[in-house]
Amino acid sequence: MLTRLAMVGRAMSRTPLVQLRHDQLDLFAKLEYANPNGSSKDRSAYWILRRAVERGEITEGTTIVESSSGNFAISLASFCRWLGLAFIPVIDPNVNASTEAYLRQLCDRVEKVTESDDAGGYLSSRLDRVHELRTELPLAYWPNQYANPDAIEAHDKLTGAELCADLQHIDYLFVGVSTGGTIAGLSSRVKRVHPEARIIAVDAEGSVIFGGPPAKRRLPGLGSSIVPPLVGKAHIDDVVMVSEVDAVRGCNHLFERHGLYAGGSTGSVYAAIERYFAGYSGPRLTVAFLCADRGTGYTDTVYHPEWVARFVAEHNHGQSVALV
Numbered sequence: 262m263l264t265r266l267a268m269v270g271r272a273m274s275r276t277p278l279v280q281l282r283h284d285q286l287d288l289f290a291k292l293e294y295a296n297p298n299g300s301s302k303d304r305s306a307y308w309i310l311r312r313a314v315e316r317g318e319i320t321e322g323t324t325i326v327e328s329s330s331g332n333f334a335i336s337l338a339s340f341c342r343w344l345g346l347a348f349i350p351v352i353d354p355n356v357n358a359s360t361e362a363y364l365r366q367l368c369d370r371v372e373k374v375t376e377s378d379d380a381g382g383y384l385s386s387r388l389d390r391v392h393e394l395r396t397e398l399p400l401a402y403w404p405n406q407y408a409n410p411d412a413i414e415a416h417d418k419l420t421g422a423e424l425c426a427d428l429q430h431i432d433y434l435f436v437g438v439s440t441g442g443t444i445a446g447l448s449s450r451v452k453r454v455h456p457e458a459r460i461i462a463v464d465a466e467g468s469v470i471f472g473g474p475p476a477k478r479r480l481p482g483l484g485s486s487i488v489p490p491l492v493g494k495a496h497i498d499d500v501v502m503v504s505e506v507d508a509v510r511g512c513n514h515l516f517e518r519h520g521l522y523a524g525g526s527t528g529s530v531y532a533a534i535e536r537y538f539a540g541y542s543g544p545r546l547t548v549a550f551l552c553a554d555r556g557t558g559y560t561d562t563v564y565h566p567e568w569v570a571r572f573v574a575e576h577n578h579g580q581s582v583a584l585v
């Protein structure tokens with residue numbers, strides 16, 4: 262197991278940091294979609310598995326069980342294959358078709374819940390199913406991405422360390438939030454190395470993480486229908502809430518201006534940066550953000566002209582609005 266784990270570790274090479282053209286800012290994007298399974302969730306999946314193996318909580322014959330309909334499930338499915346471990350993802354109807362097909366190919370068993378919870382999401386139903394599976398299976402390990410401190414350590418020791426090694430100075434770091442693992446880990450490293458840096462959390466309208474009212478959200482990646490305990494460990498200076506329409510707009514702007522084809526959460530973060538510094542004309546600031554995943558999982562939604570037209574019209578009560 263340790264040899265196979267070392268192989269996974271070697272596949273986790275440093276992700277690139279690129280500077281984007283900008284009139285007012287020194288703007289840097291860390292391309293987390295260059296991770297082996299295409300997202301920043303490789304960091305936490307690898308680190309959580311590694312720590313659990315080191316502690317003896319995962320051994321040959323352990324089945325990994327986790328609630329995720331997205332990138333974390335993709336990372337776990339792939340790494341569990343490498344490690345020779347069974348993995349049962351618990352997914353919900355919001356999963357995108359290509360992710361579900363991929364998970365069904367990689368995992369012998371996929372559990373799909375169908376009942377939504379009081380907040381209109383599926384998180385509670387998924388967690389209930391995880392708990393049932395843990396009692397059913399003789400040797401089960403639940404990474405619990407919403408509360409596992411190893412996810413914080415992953416982004417401190419891996420993503421955060423790389424970012425701080427690449428940038429001599431950081432004024433602002435914008436980070437999308439769902440479980441809070443990324444922002445908790447990154448903020449702790451960045452504040453240690455660059456105490457002057459301001460950490461801006463970006464969340465989706467309809468998410469309850471920062472106290473807003475719950476509402477239906479359609480784009481995966483950002484937001485949560487619970488307040489995840491890891492968020493309380495993050496050093497956050499400010500919060501920007503972004504609508505899904507602005508997330509779509511952010512994705513399209515990022516692609517048209519910089520050629521970066523990123524997923525919905527990155528679009529939200531880019532939209533948050535645009536809004537935060539609109540009209541700014543002071544000295545140049547160093548601003549960094551992550552491209553958390555690729556746009557290829559969003560070709561039927563964020564990057565599909567007809568889907569976007571319908572989506573924008575719905576959000577604007579039947580009136581279409583230009584995105585660019």
Ligand SMILES: Cc1ncc(COP(=O)(O)O)c(C=O)c1O
Nearest residue numbers: 438439440441442443482526553
């Ligand atoms: C694409 C993407 N961006 C951002 C996030 C938020 O990261 P975290 O869960 O560490 O808060 C996620 C989480 O699933 C994600 O998949």
